[in-house]
Amino acid sequence: MKNELIHGDALSVLPTLPSGSFDALITDPPYASGGVHAASRQQSPQTKYMQSGSRQLHADFVGDERDQRSHLAWMRLWLAECHRVLKEGAPVLLFTDWRQLPLTTDALQCAGFTWRGVAVWDKTEGVRPQKGxxxxxxxxxxxxxxxxxxxxxxxPVLPGVVREAVRKVDKHHMTGKPTDLMRQLVRICETGGRILDPFAGSGTTLVAAREEGYAYTGIEMTEHYWQVAQQRLVTP
Ligand SMILES: C[S@@+](CC[C@H](N)C(=O)[O-])C[C@H]1O[C@@H](n2cnc3c(N)ncnc32)[C@H](O)[C@@H]1O
Structure with a gap:
């Protein structure tokens, strides 16, 4: 299988991938988070994730407006397909935030995976302070x-807490992850293995996989971010 980034809905694309063909699932799905009440969560990511007084520099993306029940059902659907395409013993890494942590651990187990822990991404003191x-x-x-x-x-042995600030020059998506963070995390995959990211966004997992010597398959549904990721992947 060659390295590829597919433009489409993960739920339609995953069933076309061969069973038992991936060595790790490392992904950052839409969190369907933000806000405290259901109504605020159903707003667009642009509205939900914009800090007051700041200007949003990145395009919107799909799939972030589900309520809790439909988000859990959806997570279980695609995770079950990922279970089929992974090899026995393959690791699974799912990003989430504090609101969706319980839902994410439930979804992982509902789809048939063994839950092994929670690692922390420490975003450093660069994030907005809130008095009190x-x-x-x-x-x-x-x-x-x-x-x-x-x-x-x-x-190798992997750190349980990874401290990486978000830097503007390395942020290509509204919720983009730092490349150096992803470079540390992809090392959970066995040397030279193939990594699957069905919610590739701007392609950070895939760029990190390439830089660490892994093969990759990515899927992204928002055309703008599929193009951003493609561009990053053709840049040496
Ligand atoms: C949290 S972002 C990933 C950001 C990525 N980690 C990065 O650093 O750029 C989640 C991505 O999943 C995509 N997405 C949402 N629903 C999808 C679906 N059904 N199939 C494929 N991609 C989807 C969104 O367009 C969004 O870009």
Whole structure:
């Protein structure tokens, strides 16, 4: 299988991929988060994730407006397809935030994976301070595996907390992850393996995979971000 970035809906594309063909699932799906009430969560990402007084520099994306029940049902659907296309013992990494942490650990297990823990992405003190409150400084990586995960895998010891600030020059998506963060996380995959990211966004997981010597397959539904990712992947 060659490296590829497919433009389409993960729910339609995943069933076309061969069973047992990937060594890791590493993805950052829409969180369907933001706001405290259902009505605020159903707003567009542009509205939900814009900090007051700031200007949104990145395009909107699809799939972030589901309510809790439909988000869980949807997560379970695509995760079950990912379960089919992964090899036995393959690791799974799912990004989420504090609101969706319980839903994400439920979805992982509903789809048949073994839940193994939660790693932390420390976004550093660069995030907006709020007087009298904890700084909302972390996002989470719910991780697990397809069944038994042998200790003797060809992968290094990984940090449980990864500290990486978001830098403007390295942010290509409204919710884009730092490339150096992803370079550390993709090392969960066995050396030289093939990584699947069905919600590729601006392609950060795929760029990190390439830089760390892995093969990759990505899927992205929003045309704008599919093009951004393609552009990043043709740049040496
Ligand atoms: C949180 S973003 C990923 C950002 C990425 N980690 C980055 O660094 O650029 C999630 C992406 O999933 C895409 N998406 C949402 N629903 C999708 C679907 N059904 N199939 C494929 N992509 C989808 C959105 O367009 C969005 O770009």
């Amino acid at each position: 409150r904890f700084r909302n400084q972390a996002e989470y990586v719910v991780w697990g595996s397809k069944g038994h995960m042998p200790l003797a895998r060809r992968a």
